[in-house]
Every structure is written in structure tokens, then in C-alpha cells.
Amino acid sequence: MVVRITSPHSLQRALNYNEQKCQKEKAVCIFAGNYLLEASQMNFNQKMERMQDLIARNERSKKSNTLHISLNFDPSEKFAQDKLTQIARAYMEKIGFSSQPYLVYEHHDAGHPHIHILTTSIQPDGKRIDTFNIGRNQSEQARKELEKSFGLIPAQGKKAAQVTGIRPIDVQKVFYGKSETHRSITNVLDAVVNHFKYTSLAELNAILRLYNVEADRGRETGIIYKSGGLFYRLLDGQGNKVGVPIKASLIHSKPTLKNLEKRFAENETLRQPDKKRLKTSIDWVLAKSPGSLDALIIALKKEGVQAVLRENKQGLVFGITFIDFRTKAVFNGSEVGKTYSIAGIRASLESGQQDLGKAPKPTPETAKSKEFGESKELSQTTGSQPTQDGLLKDLVEHEKNLNRIPAELLKKKKKKRNPNPK
Numbered sequence: 001m002v003v004r005i006t007s008p009h010s011l012q013r014a015l016n017y018n019e020q021k022c023q024k025e026k027a028v029c030i031f032a033g034n035y036l037l038e039a040s041q042m043n044f045n046q047k048m049e050r051m052q053d054l055i056a057r058n059e060r061s062k063k064s065n066t067l068h069i070s071l072n073f074d075p076s077e078k079f080a081q082d083k084l085t086q087i088a089r090a091y092m093e094k095i096g097f098s099s100q101p102y103l104v105y106e107h108h109d110a111g112h113p114h115i116h117i118l119t120t121s122i123q124p125d126g127k128r129i130d131t132f133n134i135g136r137n138q139s140e141q142a143r144k145e146l147e148k149s150f151g152l153i154p155a156q157g158k159k160a161a162q163v164t165g166i167r168p169i170d171v172q173k174v175f176y177g178k179s180e181t182h183r184s185i186t187n188v189l190d191a192v193v194n195h196f197k198y199t200s201l202a203e204l205n206a207i208l209r210l211y212n213v214e215a216d217r218g219r220e221t222g223i224i225y226k227s228g229g230l231f232y233r234l235l236d237g238q239g240n241k242v243g244v245p246i247k248a249s250l251i252h253s254k255p256t257l258k259n260l261e262k263r264f265a266e267n268e269t270l271r272q273p274d275k276k277r278l279k280t281s282i283d284w285v286l287a288k289s290p291g292s293l294d295a296l297i298i299a300l301k302k303e304g305v306q307a308v309l310r311e312n313k314q315g316l317v318f319g320i321t322f323i324d325f326r327t328k329a330v331f332n333g334s335e336v337g338k339t340y341s342i343a344g345i346r347a348s349l350e351s352g353q354q355d356l357g358k359a360p361k362p363t364p365e366t367a368k369s370k371e372f373g374e375s376k377e378l379s380q381t382t383g384s385q386p387t388q389d390g391l392l393k394d395l396v397e398h399e400k401n402l403n404r405i406p407a408e409l410l411k412k413k414k415k416k417r418n419p420n421p422k
Helices: 011-023 044-055 081-094 135-150 155-163 181-192 201-211 257-270 272-286 293-302 342-351 364-372 378-382 389-403
Strands: 002-006 027-033 066-072 102-107 114-120 213-216 231-235 241-247 305-311 317-324 329-332
Touching: 002 135, 011 027, 011 044, 011 066, 011 102, 011 114, 027 081, 027 114, 044 114, 066 081, 081 102, 081 114, 081 135, 181 201, 181 213, 181 231, 181 241, 201 213, 201 257, 201 305, 201 317, 201 329, 213 241, 257 272, 272 293, 272 305, 272 317, 272 329, 272 342, 293 305, 293 342, 317 342
Parallel strands: none
Antiparallel strands: 002 066, 027 102, 066 114, 102 114, 213 231, 231 241, 305 317, 317 329
């Protein structure tokens, strides 16, 4: 998380900036701290009067009485408004502004998720909260604590990546109706297609969907699919297709299916040296016994790895794809190894297994993972339903029972006495 703090000369101008974003549907006020009314119940004047009343109590502080803070998250961190509010409230408490009136806005006008917080440093008694070096001291400490408690991708990790020459993608996210569709899709493709090592359309889409773009072949029975055509489409915040699709052949870099298939073959070789590094990262996280898929995904982010769960139309998880932003290599779980498929990961989490060097015994689920989850074909992402965690446990126990030898068969047979001993 990256934090930026400014001290605007005018509260009205700063509030007007955020409210105009709301009018243009590029932002929404999601929370009002220490106000008598909810954010959705107030107009511009009501929001302003609460803070302006405090500012009027200190005539000396005419310039440094307003703070405009932005909390910026990684492009892969798509949080619900409730969680964004929790982060904002925790941040304000840690920098000493929990009792001050403040407004939280979620913005949709940049290439990464972020919120703006507007507040005043003047307290009810007219005294001003000291904000000298607040960015270097209180805010920096708050950032580190929030990254840890909420599992956010650290800002320091981003800087380290830049030092080694691997820069995180900073692509302007696209929202249908708010930016020029063709140009926005082109910007995303320019940042992804020639820089990541993927070997299938499904793997490419795992990255593109982080930026609200998807490569679409259409229905299998359609003319576009049968003729080898390819479109690129915009996705809304829920992953639904919106707007008019753009033909791949109309984009200047020509990311057509035919050209992509050439890259698939090249990337298969190029990404092989990156597999060991990815394994090490996953092993390291699993060694800490995360306990759940959600905890595993959060912990992997800190290692620079984005785990993308693949779901069918019923919303059931059938596969997992790993995107290593340090090496920019993409792997389906089973391509890394059996124990890194969704079935293998679940088995490791279920049993608390820490040594991934040894593959677990095959179970009905691991057999089904080949059928459901680890194919490279995009068309299989709407396939059969996977086996769930609870069922996995039952199947494993059932297998143990089948393999158990009855106790009576383990008893040694008594030797018969020879009736005619020598």
C-alpha cells in the first residue's frame, strides 16, 4: 500500500474535487466518520459544514488545517467497500485522527484501487493536531501495521522490485463508458502480451482479468471460434462482459490467436527456469501452515505471487493459476507439480502437510483435477463441478478404510502338529 498526504489550502476545493468525481460516477463516498448522518444521507453543504465549524475555531491555522490522504493498493487487490472502510478507520486511528470528522471516497479513475480521505486537523477545543512529519512518522508506521494486519501487498516490496529491474504493471484500469474502449484495451495489452510468459489463452486471461480485460473466442459453435478469430472485451467490477468487443486484428500490435499461439510455444521454454523460484515461494508459504485458501492467497501476495482461482459457471473452484510478478511467469498449478494443483493445495492445507517434495497419495480428487482444473483450454473453464474440501476428507478416509487389512487376517496361522513325528 502506498500512502500520499497533502495539505490543501482550501477545504472547499478538496471536497469539491471528490464530490465532482462522484457526480461523474468516477467515485463514491463510502463512509463518514464522526458525522451525525451517514455519507449517503448528506449533501455537499452538510459534509462541509461539519469540518468548517471546527476550522473556524482556530483563526491562526488558516492554511494547514485540512488533510487530503490517498491510500493506494496493488492492481490485484480488489476490496469490497466494507473492507476499504475498515482499512480507512484503522489508518485514521493509528495516525491519531480517529476522533476527527472525516470522509472516505472510493475512486475508480486510475489504474489501481485507491481511496481518498478528507479531514481537518482542528479539534473541538480549537487546538490543532500537530501534522509535522506525519507522513514520515505516524503514517509510515500505520502503513506497515496495516499491510501486516490486512495482508496488503507492501509498498517496500514494490520498491525492491523496481531496484531489480522488474517493475509492477501500472496499467489504467478500464471501466465501460468512462474511457475510450479501444485505447484502454490497447494500453493493457501493450503492458501484458509482450512482457509475461504464458502458454495458453486461459493463462493470458488470468493476467488480463486483473485489469478488467478478457480475450474472447466466442461460443464454440460460433463462426468466430471456428474460424480462429479473437476479440478483446471490457469487464466490469464483477467480471461481466460490457461494451462493444474489439477485433484483435484491429489492434496495432496484432494480438490475434495465430500470433499468440506462436508466443505460447516460445514462452513454454522461456518460463521453465522460473518454475523453481515459484515452487520455493509456494513451499515457503505452505510451511507456515496458512490454514485456508484465502490465507494462502494473501501470504503469496507478499512473495510477489498472485494466485487466481478458476471457477465454473456455478462458482465452484476447479483450478488454480499462479502469476509470479517477479519473473512474470504464469503457471497452472498442475504444471508446477501435482502437489501444486488445486487438489494438492487443498490436501496440503487439510492435512497441514509442509513438505511438498513428496507427492500425496492419489485420491479420487487428484484424479479429477486432471479432468477439471489443469487443462490449458479456455473452453474448459465452464466444465464439471469440482470436489469440495469436506468431500475430499471423506474420500481420503474412505480410501484408508478400503486399504485397511482386517485384523483377523493379520493373525498368524497355527502350525498343525505332525501326527507321525519321526
